[in-house]
Amino acid sequence: MRYGSESALLGGHVSDTSSAPDDRFGNLYGANFGPLLGYALRRAATAEDAADVVSETFLVAWRRLADVPAGSDARLWLYGVARRVLANQRRGTERRDRLGERLRHDLAAAVPxxxxxxxxxxxxxxxxxxxxxxxxxxxxxxxxxxxxxxxxxxxxxxxxxxxxxxxxxxxxxxxxxxxxxxxxxxxxxxxxxxxxxxxxxxxx
Amino acid sequence: MTKSTTGPMPEPPYTDDDVMALPLDRARQELLEEIMSTPTLHTDNTPAPPADKPRRTRWLVIVASAAAAAVVVTGPVWWAQRGGSESTTGNVSSWAVRAAEDAPRVLVDAPGWEITYVYGFGSPEGELTFSNGSQELDVHWRSAENYDRYFRDRAHVSTGTPVELLGKPSTMFTYGEGDYTTIRPVEGDSFLEVRGGVGDRSQYLAVLDQLVFTDVDTWLAAMPPEVVMPAERVETIQGMLEGVRTPPGFDISTIPAEDLGDRYHFGARVTGTVACAWIERWHQATRAGDDAAANAAAAALQSSKQWPILLEMDRQGDYPEVLWEIADKVQAGRFPVAYKQGLGCD
The missing domain is CATH 1.10.10.10 (Winged helix-like DNA-binding domain superfamily/Winged helix DNA-binding domain)
Structure with missing residues (x-):
């Protein structure tokens, strides 16, 4: 199991040219988790749906890390993905992966x-x-x-x-x-x- | 990416500060760990190249609607023959044609006007934007069940004025100088609303007069060039199937055309149909105890990792990896339970 750098997460420092994919993703995640969750919460019908949007979007980013643009465009890329995830939710498509159970649970508790x-x-x-x-x-x-x-x-x-x-x-x-x-x-x-x-x- | 104002825009339900204050540290960390423990097929250490231009994400993992059921049909492998047959071409595009038949096929019949944006093709509700470079007109189609609500809503905007729209008595409302909308009564399952900032009232009415209903071919041909057009569909499929191992008797008419998607989405339709046909053969062979046929099907699915169209799509989205994960399950002798859903051929 590979984990991202916690210091990168906490520091929010973005280094798009990091040589390690794990670090790059950790930075991407740390810098964009909040904005992406905000994007999802402002649009999703339920807190659980918002959590799913965040989970699925970051999963796509992890798998397609080489295609995530550098700099501030990375967030736009994530928004674009999230937009499609939301559209899929509205069309009633099923989730392919079931990640983020804790986020679903904690977010629902945080915004009852x-x-x-x-x-x-x-x-x-x-x-x-x-x-x-x-x-x-x-x-x-x-x-x-x-x-x-x-x-x-x-x-x-x-x-x-x-x-x-x-x-x-x-x-x-x-x-x-x-x-x-x-x-x-x-x-x-x-x-x-x-x-x-x-x-x-x-x-x- | 700085905050900018939009004038009278309502405040969001959540601000960024609200979100940052949520007690989610542990959940955030746990999700990160979950994601990063998810295997990827490409784990090289090559840094991501700078984007040469803002990239649209076409990652969508297509999960087919009931309308897009793929049916495995045996027939001649005619697709390798350039040109094909007209009747099969018709089958290939049949869904799109049916969708167009059901859609309000409106065009502006005047020089310079073209469709510049399409939203919701094949859906009960959608929007077409027409432009001639300096003027824009939006044509919305909406479900008939919403007609009363929308009409009542617009009636609050201004007093309605009777006008004729596409041969039917309709009602025009005035939002303000240069901003008009017209609601046409329900016809079939939908109704139209045409809103435009095309100038003053007379100019708006003049453009309304230029709206026409067209036949399916004309309407589809007027779609923006980036979408895959029915007339081009066979050629596009033939191109996408180059280097793709297809089952004996595979017939491209079995490829559903759920929508006029972009190349990524259409590639998913094409490769998904082929892959599902292989999986079906593998499943049948396995049940019949035909090891040779089962192994051949599994090998064909493994070959998908070299299918040029999937390698192309792999740079744009997640669909190829879904297919490859399923191929690996088959190779391991495990039935990929949700493969139809995952590949969009259920």
């Missing part, structure tokens, strides 16, 4: 009110939920992950110019939505942001 929190936020993000999927993703990646258009383009595999256009338009659309006080009635049920993926999974 996850579903309530999402429900509460759903009221606040009603306007966001009215947007199209792509507009919403562009806005979320900008505001929640702090990505710029070039980075979003990498995650979504869109031309950067198209992201800029999208972002500008999506902002305007969101502004109009927020300026239109429609209350909960205006919420469109079934939107990915505000409805539980597990419900869609069951119905699919």
């Amino acid at each position: 009110d996850h579903a309530d929190l999402l429900t509460a936020r759903a009221d606040l993000t009603t306007a966001l939920a009215r947007l199209g999927v792509v507009d919403r993703e562009v806005l979320q990646l900008t505001a929640w992950e702090g990505l710029d258009p070039r980075e979003i383009a990498t995650v979504l595999d869109m031309p950067a110019g198209a992201v800029r256009t999208r972002l500008s338009r999506a902002r305007a659309r969101l502004r109009r939505e927020l300026g239109d006080d429609r209350g909960v009635d205006g919420h469109v049920a079934g939107d990915p942001l505000t409805s539980a993926p597990r419900n869609r999974r069951e119905s699919s």
